Amino acid sequence: MKGFIEDFGAEAGDALDRFARNGVSRRDFLKFCTGVALFLGLPGEMGARIAEAAAAAKRPPVLWLSAQECTGCTETLLRASHPTLEKLILELISLEYHETLLVGSGKQAEEWREKSMKENRGKYILVVDGSIPVKENGIYCKIGGKTALALLEEMGTQAAAVIAIGSCASWGGVPSADPNPTGATPVHEIFKSKGIKVPVVNIPGCPPNPYNFLSTVLYYLTFKKLPELDDQARPKFAYGRIIHDNCERRPHFDAGRFALQFGDDGHRKGYCLYKLGCKGPETHANCPIQLFNDVGSGAWPVGTGHPCFGCTEKGVGFTKPLHSPAVVKDLTPPSLFTEVYPGKEGVSPGVKSLATGVAGVAIGAAGAALISGLGKKGDDKEDKGE
Amino acid sequence: MGMNRRDFLRTAAAGSGALLASGVSPAFASMPKELPTGAVGILYDATLCIGCKSCMVNCKKYNSEPGGALYLQGRTASYEVKPGAPFWDSAEDLSSRTVNVIKVNKSGTGLNKDSTDNGFSFIKQHCLHCITPACASVCPVGALKKNPVNGVVHYIENRCIGCRYCMMACPFNIPKYEYESATPQVRKCQLCYHRYDEGKYSACCEFCPTGASIFGKVLDLRKEASRRLTLKPGDEYDFPVQTVDSKQKSRRKVSKYIEHVYGLKEAGGTQYLLLAGVPFEWLGFNRNIKDQFLPDLTWAYIAKIPAVIAGVILAGTATWAVTRKRNKDKEG
Amino acid sequence: MNQKDIKLFTPTTVVLLIVMAVGGLAAFYRLFFGLGASTHLNNAWPWGLWISFDVLGGVALAAGGFVIGGAVYILNWKKYEPIVRPAILNAFFGYALAATSITLDIGVPWRIWHPVIMWQVNSIMFIVAIHVVLYTTTLATESSPLILERLNMKKAVNFVEKIMPAIALFGVLLSLLHQSSLGAVFLIxxxxxxxxxxxxxxxxxxxxxxxxxxxxxxxxxxxxxxxxxxxxxxxxxxxxxxxxxxxxxxxxxxxxxxxxxxxxxxxxxxxxxxxxxxxxxxxxxxxxxxxxxxxxxxxxxxxxxxxxxxxxxxxxxxxxxxxxxxxxxxxxxxxxxxDYFPSWMEFSVTMAMIAFAILGFKISVKYLNVLKLEH
Known part of the structure; x- marks a missing residue:
């Protein structure tokens, strides 16, 4: 953490120099940025542009507000990658305020927050983790004597953009589970009710994959705009498909092979977990392709043998019973199914040619009969013989 | 012709006796029109179906056992492809190797489940086990029979001559033929009746993860089906899984149904009932299938045969006698 | 021209024989390798050319036997007596070919006799099968004088001629039922x-x-x-x-x-x-x-x-x-x-059937007194 603390609030300098100081060569840095570009689904050359943006002299300020949360989102971010890269990420931005990572505390920290907000008014990115309690004016979560609700309103109105990280901030998460005693509310809903027009990006997940967050941030840094979002304000590059689409157990689903109980034969063989309540078929996330903790294949819930519980999907995680079967979404027929009407209206070519051939023979023969029989004038000799 | 009337009558009677004796009496021949007392069947709810094809896989697996619809002497498992065989069995349609198939119909973008408008719906095709099966009525040798107790329409291999009239007659195009074989058989769903003795039931229902296919007594299935039609879309309902009286339930929201239980009246009623969120015509069911007992259509013809035999013999003999006399008179 | 003057080995005959040989080979191929290997029949087209042309068409073409037989023997319209023999022989060929086609068309030809003992009277196909068996027998009896005459079996000829009206009536009866039952097949x-x-x-x-x-x-x-x-x-x-x-x-x-x-x-x-x-x-x-x-x-x-x-x-x-x-x-x-389009084997078997009928009729005319020509 030493380097991190040193850099915290440091003057803006030549970023590449600082990288070099921290043992990161220019080559490594470019490699990393190209990797990020590829992850975002951008052309490889974009890596250079990302590097340019990331190494820009003035790092964009970021303020991080934690409300009703478990710090899982921060933890996941800290485990984002190999140590050197972790530092890199944090050096791309200027993290002005983060309750967990802050060196200072109490009054000192709050003063810094206010100072930074004033200096960077309308330019900083606000990251929120945790849901905001609204019941009884939000008294269930206070920081420095202010409710999280008031803080969000204050910090949100002055931000350039808001990233709601984690399921809690995105759609309510654990605190909002029935009966929701604190009135836990996601960020975008509070913005809606307060009429705050600042754009909100949701990065749901419990915890979310850190790369979904980092990529969004880097995208913003590079293009000065937010990535393409779906109807729930989730970046499409990460939440565009359901887990079911990319799940390594999908062939078992397609073949109808299901684990019926934890530890049974099918479970041991890695069969589909649908019958155990896997919510993969109705949950949008890139877990099966991005995986967690950079340790290789299988490092995600379904990979370890547990059904997906749908944390990234509003109305699924913490809402539906863990082991009730999912409603399958976004099946894309008919790639794997025969259509009930494989044929078209009318007659297939084979029968058509058969019928046409028969008709041709019939017309020809009938024509020949008519011409030979009726074409002759008068009757032939047999008739005269009578 | 040196034949007197007595000779003629005697010969005619002897010749046609065999035909008359075939006893084309309605009592002997009539097809059952009532649901058998212990009739079992399947209720398929297309709104619950997720298209996982588990039913297809397990259908093949359990019907490849002795007594199953796909069983073949010397082949223990038709669903298992021999090593090195150059194909992967992804059945597209009912065939001699597939007696149960999941198909889809979709329109436009195909995004909305159970909707005809930019939507799709699954459908499970297999034998409907008609109460009065056309296939059994047209089989010249009685190789297809309806079990009088559980109503399963099943196949007796060593009777079949392979005329394929059952395939012509079936309004749902269910019986399929082993064209690829030189000793072919007809293949169709037999509701896994070979598993009843061991207390099991249709594999497609046993392995359906969502309860889209449930097995049970037809009367119970009819009740369950009409109950589902009374539910309000959006309400939650405990859908039974595997069997209609199962303790295992799957709670989920009720989709919008078409007000129609397919199989109550179609072709005189079937033991396979279907519910769906889209019209059944859209799911591949022939709109020309009427609510009538198909065997009645041919029986109307067959029932006239004794009268025709008697009438032709009488009228023919009379004509012969009259015209013969007139000819003789002319000559005389 | 006398019937003895009919030349058997004309170019036409050779062509017919070749057609028959090809069709015969195709029929054997079908028997040993099955319908799938030899025909283009499939699960939606259980019946094809053989049933439509050979059986439905062949049986209809053979209707002359019962119509003329009925007219001559039952209605006693003796005017038509000269054509009764060819008509009946023609019918016999028609039915024999239809029966052969059915035998090839059914999947398990060696069980062709099953309908005779395994009755299922709801089935039009059963009615058809019984009629084919009975009527082919009847036609054989009706045509038997041709052979019997050739063999100089006077007594037998007389007996058959004596009971001919009854056989003809039986034939009319069977044909009425049989011709109509082929239509009734499709009622289902x-x-x-x-x-x-x-x-x-x-x-x-x-x-x-x-x-x-x-x-x-x-x-x-x-x-x-x-x-x-x-x-x-x-x-x-x-x-x-x-x-x-x-x-x-x-x-x-x-x-x-x-x-x-x-x-x-x-x-x-x-x-x-x-x-x-x-x-x-x-x-x-x-x-x-x-x-x-x-x-x-x-x-x-x-x-x-x-x-x-x-x-x-x-x-x-x-x-x-x-x-x-x-x-x-x-x-x-x-x-x-x-989709369905007949395979070349289906065509060749059908062609062979037609060739056989033509050649068979020709041979019968040559050696048997079909046309009741004066000797």
Missing amino acids: APEKVSPLWYSSTLPYLFLVSAVLLALSMVSFETILSARVFRHKPPLDILRGLARGSLVVSGLYLLLKLKDLVTGPGVGLAFNGSLVSNMYLLEMIVGIILPFCLLLLKNVRTGVNGIFAVNMLVIIGTVLNRMNVGIVSMAEHNSRMGY
Whole structure:
């Protein structure tokens, strides 16, 4: 953490120099940025542009507000990658305020927050983790004597953009589970009710994959705009498909092979977990392709043998019973199914040619009969013989 | 012709006796029109179906056992492809190797489940086990029979001559033929009746993860089906899984149904009932299938045969006698 | 020209023999390797060329046997006695070939005898099977004098001739049932057969058209053999048959029109689709043209006119059987995603059947007293 603390609030300098100081060569840095570009689904050359943006002299300020949360989102971010890269990420931005990572505390920290907000008014990115309690004016979560609700309103109105990280901030998460005693509310809903027009990006997940967050941030840094979002304000590059689409157990689903109980034969063989309540078929996330903790294949819930519980999907995680079967979404027929009407209206070519051939023979023969029989004038000799 | 009337009558009677004796009496021949007392069947709810094809896989697996619809002497498992065989069995349609198939119909973008408008719906095709099966009525040798107790329409291999009239007659195009074989058989769903003795039931229902296919007594299935039609879309309902009286339930929201239980009246009623969120015509069911007992259509013809035999013999003999006399008179 | 003068080994005969050889090989191939290997039949097209042409068409072409047999032996219209033998022999060939085709077409030919002992009287197919067996036997008995005469078995000939009216009546009975039951076969599939052909009167239509075809076929053969043997065609017989054709084709036309009007409506026949056009073609060639031509006196009294009408009726009725057997179900089966065009083996077996019938009839004429020519 030493380097991190040193850099915290440091003057803006030549970023590449600082990288070099921290043992990161220019080559490594470019490699990393190209990797990020590829992850975002951008052309490889974009890596250079990302590097340019990331190494820009003035790092964009970021303020991080934690409300009703478990710090899982921060933890996941800290485990984002190999140590050197972790530092890199944090050096791309200027993290002005983060309750967990802050060196200072109490009054000192709050003063810094206010100072930074004033200096960077309308330019900083606000990251929120945790849901905001609204019941009884939000008294269930206070920081420095202010409710999280008031803080969000204050910090949100002055931000350039808001990233709601984690399921809690995105759609309510654990605190909002029935009966929701604190009135836990996601960020975008509070913005809606307060009429705050600042754009909100949701990065749901419990915890979310850190790369979904980092990529969004880097995208913003590079293009000065937010990535393409779906109807729930989730970046499409990460939440565009359901887990079911990319799940390594999908062939078992397609073949109808299901684990019926934890530890049974099918479970041991890695069969589909649908019958155990896997919510993969109705949950949008890139877990099966991005995986967690950079340790290789299988490092995600379904990979370890547990059904997906749908944390990234509003109305699924913490809402539906863990082991009730999912409603399958976004099946894309008919790639794997025969259509009930494989044929078209009318007659297939084979029968058509058969019928046409028969008709041709019939017309020809009938024509020949008519011409030979009726074409002759008068009757032939047999008739005269009578 | 040196034949007197007595000779003629005697010969005619002897010749046609065999035909008359075939006893084309309605009592002997009539097809059952009532649901058998212990009739079992399947209720398929297309709104619950997720298209996982588990039913297809397990259908093949359990019907490849002795007594199953796909069983073949010397082949223990038709669903298992021999090593090195150059194909992967992804059945597209009912065939001699597939007696149960999941198909889809979709329109436009195909995004909305159970909707005809930019939507799709699954459908499970297999034998409907008609109460009065056309296939059994047209089989010249009685190789297809309806079990009088559980109503399963099943196949007796060593009777079949392979005329394929059952395939012509079936309004749902269910019986399929082993064209690829030189000793072919007809293949169709037999509701896994070979598993009843061991207390099991249709594999497609046993392995359906969502309860889209449930097995049970037809009367119970009819009740369950009409109950589902009374539910309000959006309400939650405990859908039974595997069997209609199962303790295992799957709670989920009720989709919008078409007000129609397919199989109550179609072709005189079937033991396979279907519910769906889209019209059944859209799911591949022939709109020309009427609510009538198909065997009645041919029986109307067959029932006239004794009268025709008697009438032709009488009228023919009379004509012969009259015209013969007139000819003789002319000559005389 | 005398029957002994018929040359057996003409180029035509050689061609027929080659056709038969190819068809025979195809039939053997089918027996050893199955239907899938030899035909293009499939799960939506269980019946194809063999059933539609060989069986439905062949049996209809053989109707002459019972019509003329009935006229001569039951109605005692002795005028037609000269043509009764060829008619019955022709019927025997027709039925034998239909039976052969059925044997090849059913999947398990060695169980062909099953219907005889495993009765299932609900089945039209059972009725058909029993009739084929009984009627082939009947026809064999009716034709037996031909052989018996050749073998100089006078007693046996006399016995058969004596009971001939009863056999003929039995034949008429069986044929009435059999011709109509071939139509009744399709009654079970109202949802597949196009309404242009489907009707509850299908059995009657098959019967009436078979009678019409019988008259034309017998007349056709009479004219043909007269030309081969270069003798005068029996004009009064031909005119009688033509008068009969006029009446029957009128009745058939009425029945067909009634079905069209009360069934699907006239509009369906004129919607321009392939199926409707096939229906129109069948109606024009097989029914309307023959009927209208026969109304003209100089057509129905002249040999050439009668011959032309006979051709039209034969073409039209065979077309009708092909239509009922294949075209009527084309739209339904195409919608199911299946197609059918007969394989070359199906064609060659059918061709061999026709060749066998022609050659067999020729050989019979040469060696047996088919045409009851003066010795």
